[in-house]
Amino acid sequence: MQTPSPLPSAWPAAGLSDLPPELMADIHTRLSFLDRLAFAAVSSAPSRSAFKPEPPWLVLPGNTPETSTIFSLADRRAATARASEPTMRDHVIIGSSQGWLVTADDRGTMRVVNPVTGDQGELPAITTIPFIRDIGGYFSILLKPFVDIRYGGVDDLASLSPPPYFRQCGTYTSSDHNMRRYFYRKVILSASPSRRAGGGGEGYAAMLLLQNPFGTPAFATAEDRRWRIAPSRDGVHRPIHHKGKFFSVTYTGIVEEWERGEGGEFRSKVVTTMMADDDDGQWQCCSKYIAAAPDGRLMIVIKKAKDVKYYYAWNQWSCSFKVQVFDEMTQRWEVLKHIGDLAILVGINGSMCVSTEQHPELKAGCVYYTNDDIGTDKGYRASPLRDGTLDKIPELANHHIWPLPAWFTPSFPLAPSRDGVEDAIHHHRGKFFSVTFTGVVEEWERDGVDGEFKSKVVTTRMDSGDGDEHRKYLAAAPDGRLMIVVENTKKSSSRWACSFTVQVFDEMTQRWEVAKDIGDLALLVGINSSMCVSTTKHPELKAGCVYYTDDEMGKASLRKGAGAARRISDHHDDDRRRNVGVYRLKDGAVGNMAGLGQHKSWPPPAWFTPCFP
Known part of the structure; x- marks a missing residue:
């Protein structure tokens, strides 16, 4: 997508900067979602800080390679935008974080783009991993060094051992256009990669999650522009960036925290116990998404796919969700039947948890999900946790199922803080x-x-x-x-x-x-x-x-x-x-506080010092 066209010359940026931020915010709320971006593009940073945050958008493939479709959950409307060159045109989105999209083209090149500002960049080539070679239209991956790094050269537990194919073959070969389908799974950024934003581009890190059967992460930083495979015997299912660090959930339901060591290598440490078992004990075979609540608690969303009998002719695909929250005091995962005023959005390219009090356009207690199976159409819906029903998003019309959609939160450069x-x-x-x-x-x-x-x-x-x-x-x-x-x-x-x-x-x-x-x-x-x-x-x-x-x-x-x-x-x-x-x-x-009797706990209390002008 390209940056929305600026406002007409009758609204010069110099004139807008003279208006109070409160008035600018009032104007902003009255505009359509594309006009809100155009308005914000010519507004000053103090004015933008007063604007109401945008709820997540859904980025979908357009009708042509030159276009993309964006759907606003707040406005319940879709719009077509031109796909910017070279990052978005005929590319597959493999990540969404920090207001940026990560895309991959048919040559295996990974790029980053901020669809709002138009800023673009290129991530390190996958061939910076020493045992991956570009052999002209194909990539050849040497399996022995990969196995040595991921599994640490130890082969003692069958469930944590390399697949037989890795032992029998010396190399794995993939065509360049299939790298984005079967080798790259997801990319997470730690910060804005834009240097224009005030230094974030000089200190960001990227976490690349590889598809199964590889199932391990690789890391790259702005200072060290090469991918480094990190060991993960248990495999990584979904990662996020939270509180200045990378977190991931393993295939067996344990959350790990990743930190960079002195030698530049990333290593993980376990920060939670194993997820709580459910009624049928099948959660290890389900899709798991990790998210962080606005207050910092770690959450895992479990998605169970199933076939439902549809009349007498064929089965219809369906799914159900459960949410578990990690309690740091008890060091246990707890299954929640209701998540209060929160809404969770999950998909193969990104997951997030937002407050419906801040974004009343979203339904509280629901999981919004997108297709996360390549080549199949599973819909874009909201699933209330309380009763397990599935609701379609009626305003979202028919669309292409490839490339896969991605949740995206529009953002402009904010005051940079590398560490949060x-x-x-x-x-x-x-x-x-x-x-x-x-x-x-x-x-x-x-x-x-x-x-x-x-x-x-x-x-x-x-x-x-x-x-x-x-x-x-x-x-x-x-x-x-x-x-x-x-x-x-x-x-x-x-x-x-x-x-x-x-x-x-x-x-x-x-x-x-x-x-x-x-x-x-x-x-x-x-x-x-x-x-x-x-x-x-x-x-x-x-x-x-x-x-x-x-x-x-x-x-x-x-x-x-x-x-x-x-x-x-x-x-x-x-x-x-x-x-x-x-x-x-x-x-x-x-x-206890003397003289303070019983009271409600919501909204949270605040200290306040009375003063007069």
């Missing part, structure tokens, strides 16, 4: 500060030329202790020192519990130091805000304590969606248990 932002504050020094998922603090400033916000690292990485799977809050002491509050949650005696540690950045030593006592200060943290105040100035607060509120938005939403009287699980039934509390840093004692 976990929490942010507006510091008293007049600037925005944020802490990344890996514990580095960034400072944000607006460029006086183009108006874009850009970040720079202002601290070293904090000590993450046993790992970085904790929630981090950023605050500033009254004297200006930066502080990170680390919350660690755990299950104790069948009850939820939490503990906090505080680290303070020393500008002289350029190091983070763990503070066992914060003196006459009190910290207030929550999902909506965090602050540090003096108890000398506010003697009503307890010195050396952390006041905290519920920061599990997704679980509160699930309780709301399933009904107040209904338990979603055995330890999510008490809204008040994990809502508000006071934690004393000196001895780890946890107390």
